[in-house]
Amino acid sequence: MAETFDRPEIRTPENLVYSKTNVLTDNIMHYCPGCGHGTTHRLLAEVIEEMGIQSETIGIAPVGCSVLAYNYFDVDMQEAAHGRAPAVATAVKRLFPNKFVFTYQGDGDLAAIGTAETIHACNRGENMTIIFVNNGIYGMTGGQMAPTTLPGMPTSTSPYGREVATMGNPLKITELIAQLPGTYYVTRQSVHTPANVRKAKKAIRQAMENQKLNRGLSFVEVVSNCNSGWKLSPVKANKWMEDNMFPFYPLGDIKVNGELVK
Amino acid sequence: MKELKLMKGNEAVAEAAIRAGADAYFGYPITPQSEVLEYLMAERPYERTGMVVLQAESEVAAINMVYGGAACGKKVITSSSSPGISLKMEGISYIAGAELPCVILNVVRGGPGLGTIQPSQSDYFQATKGGGHGDYRLIVLAPASVQEMADHVKLGFDLAFKYRNPVMILSDGVIGQMMEKVELFEQMPRLSDEEVAANYPWATTGKPAGVPHRIITSLELDSSKQEKHNHHLQEKYRKIQENETMYEAIQTEDAEYLIVAFGSSARISQKAIDMARAKGIKVGMIRPITLFPYPSEIINKLADQVKGILTVEMNAGQMIEDVKLAVNGKVKVEHFGRFGGMIPNPEEVVKALEQKIIGG
Ligand SMILES: Cc1ncc(C[n+]2csc(CCOP(=O)(O)OP(=O)(O)O)c2C)c(N)n1
Ligand code: SF4
Numbered sequence: 001m002a003e004t005f006d007r008p009e010i011r012t013p014e015n016l017v018y019s020k021t022n023v024l025t026d027n028i029m030h031y032c033p034g035c036g037h038g039t040t041h042r043l044l045a046e047v048i049e050e051m052g053i054q055s056e057t058i059g060i061a062p063v064g065c066s067v068l069a070y071n072y073f074d075v076d077m078q079e080a081a082h083g084r085a086p087a088v089a090t091a092v093k094r095l096f097p098n099k100f101v102f103t104y105q106g107d108g109d110l111a112a113i114g115t116a117e118t119i120h121a122c123n124r125g126e127n128m129t130i131i132f133v134n135n136g137i138y139g140m141t142g143g144q145m146a147p148t149t150l151p152g153m154p155t156s157t158s159p160y161g162r163e164v165a166t167m168g169n170p171l172k173i174t175e176l177i178a179q180l181p182g183t184y185y186v187t188r189q190s191v192h193t194p195a196n197v198r199k200a201k202k203a204i205r206q207a208m209e210n211q212k213l214n215r216g217l218s219f220v221e222v223v224s225n226c227n228s229g230w231k232l233s234p235v236k237a238n239k240w241m242e243d244n245m246f247p248f249y250p251l252g253d254i255k256v257n258g259e260l261v262k
Numbered sequence: 263m264k265e266l267k268l269m270k271g272n273e274a275v276a277e278a279a280i281r282a283g284a285d286a287y288f289g290y291p292i293t294p295q296s297e298v299l300e301y302l303m304a305e306r307p308y309e310r311t312g313m314v315v316l317q318a319e320s321e322v323a324a325i326n327m328v329y330g331g332a333a334c335g336k337k338v339i340t341s342s343s344s345p346g347i348s349l350k351m352e353g354i355s356y357i358a359g360a361e362l363p364c365v366i367l368n369v370v371r372g373g374p375g376l377g378t379i380q381p382s383q384s385d386y387f388q389a390t391k392g393g394g395h396g397d398y399r400l401i402v403l404a405p406a407s408v409q410e411m412a413d414h415v416k417l418g419f420d421l422a423f424k425y426r427n428p429v430m431i432l433s434d435g436v437i438g439q440m441m442e443k444v445e446l447f448e449q450m451p452r453l454s455d456e457e458v459a460a461n462y463p464w465a466t467t468g469k470p471a472g473v474p475h476r477i478i479t480s481l482e483l484d485s486s487k488q489e490k491h492n493h494h495l496q497e498k499y500r501k502i503q504e505n506e507t508m509y510e511a512i513q514t515e516d517a518e519y520l521i522v523a524f525g526s527s528a529r530i531s532q533k534a535i536d537m538a539r540a541k542g543i544k545v546g547m548i549r550p551i552t553l554f555p556y557p558s559e560i561i562n563k564l565a566d567q568v569k570g571i572l573t574v575e576m577n578a579g580q581m582i583e584d585v586k587l588a589v590n591g592k593v594k595v596e597h598f599g600r601f602g603g604m605i606p607n608p609e610e611v612v613k614a615l616e617q618k619i620i621g622g
Contacts, residue, residue: 060330
């Protein structure tokens with residue numbers, strides 16, 4: 001997976017306004033154009049660079065669209081079985097208590113098959129960071145229903161829309177884990193506008209900084225789009241997300257410094 | 263310092279793990295092996311050596327903790343019994359695919375399903391032929407005493423790190439629960455983080471500046487590369503077969519009949535051999551100590567010498583398939599087993615030998 005762009009050098013010191021963090025590799029990301037995974041990767045990588053912890057960070061990739069996250073983060077990485085990243089990360093952090101450990105997981109990974117591992121790692125207060133990308137669908141496997149799929153939302157396994165009576169309710173796992181005494185910081189963000197990107201980055205920074213305090217688990221949900229799975233253009237997907245996902249999954253801090261907000 | 267102690271097999275495993283310098287144990291209670299976790303929790307190894315002990319929320323979580331710890335180059339062990347081992351199988355396959363070293367103890371109980379908490383050897387197929395998905399092999403050790411329960415922990419870690427391969431200790435409820443005297447080896451030091459990083463450059467210990475990042479994964483989307491990886495694994499398994507096969511030969515020099523048995527069945531068969539020899543029946547035994555790699559060569563050789571072979575197993579006939587492959591039709595091979603948690607007695611073994619092999 002070591003392909004790089006073969007492009008003419010157009011960058012000069014005068015016109016350079018932004019440069020890629022060196023905590024991201026030069027590998028071309030496989031994400032669909034407009035997908036929130038890429039932006040979320042960048043923010044986390046920038047935080048790692050800004051904190052100067054590249055050599056002390058160990059990341060755990062999930063099974064899902066971000067399974068290849070290990071090719072993009074230039075830190076030591078492990079690829080976990082579907083849903084098991086919090087258990088894998090638990091061991092890493094217990095064995096290297098002074099390193100920074102994160103998991104990066106989708107909603108199927110974290111809130112369906114891995115619910116037990118998520119809840120118990122949170123409840124034990126493992127001193128690590130979970131980045132949870134909630135796009136309400138199984139992106140990788142082709143757009144099946146996720147635990148977070150909204151009522152009425154069509155997916156390939158709920159082609160007439162999610163019928164709550166037979167398919168159950170969407171799971172607000174973030175609110176749920178905020179109730180656990182082991183979580184120290186729980187927040188819900190998005191990366192679909194520059195303002196939201198800035199807020200999300202601050203949240204990720206906070207979540208990583210918290211590991212120095214040893215007070216419990218920090219959890220950052222990023223409500224994101226899956227334009228391929230939702231079968232919408234990137235622009236329409238973002239609009240759909242604002243109109244439908246945010247009312248159900250409202251953005252903002254849910255727990256700060258170990259205290260529930262509001 | 264070496265020490266002589268009277269211990270249960272399960273406790274011997276726990277104490278041996280501390281003494282082998284293990285960095286972590288992750289497990290979930292299930293009879294008949296819960297003493298491993300209980301002993302470790304009571305013994306507070308984090309105060310003795312700094313070893314981490316954690317009761318996981320399930321066997322699934324425990325084996326994935328093993329994955330995470332092993333990927334850091336740490337010495338990690340877990341234990342369970344049959345239903346729990348079934349749950350661990352996905353993780354074991356990942357560990358084998360990602361080539362991580364670890365030790366997994368299975369104190370086998372009777373199945374299928376929830377089965378019984380009584381001893382059995384009915385997980386032989388699962389341990390030696392896969393269990394999880396994909397073309398992989400575990401190194402499988404078969405202790406027949408409390409002493410070997412302790413020794414196989416150390417041996418298991420040595421083999422696991424030598425080959426970067428998971429090792430399973432396939433024990434059973436008899437060996438796990440019985441008390442025997444055991445000579446415990448001296449405390450070995452745990453490696454420091456610096457030593458781990460220096461010894462295992464493949465491990466995710468935190469990427470040093472200027473070094474490419476380390477990736478632990480079992481995924482390869484390019485099937486030609488996945489095939490290459492599989493060839494590499496097969497080559498490794500061949501090396502293990504060449505170099506690590508272990509067995510005990512008991513009274514085989516003059517044997518006219520042969521018993522093949524492992525673990526507690528071998529202990530019972532040993533008594534049966536004494537009884538048969540007292541009757542003038544010249545019978546010997548091969549006790550495989552490694553079930554993968556399997557001691558096929560010696561069994562094939564002895565097939566030229568003996569008139570018949572009886573496998574004694576606490577299952578419906580699993581290892582017999584490997585014995586038949588080794589013998590390749592040269593002599594008759596029969597199976598005698600009790601199962602579902604029943605333990606054969608030596609008299610039954612002698613009778614089976616007389617009826618199925620000598621008389622038959
Ligand atoms: C044990 C197991 N079951 C099922 C799968 C198939 N699978 C791969 S990814 C995935 C869902 C991923 O969805 P999500 O976690 O929401 O991530 P996304 O792709 O949307 O980012 C499934 C069901 C698997 N790899 N392993
Ligand atoms: S399928 Fe969806 S989640 Fe996956 S990369 Fe494409 S847009 Fe992103």
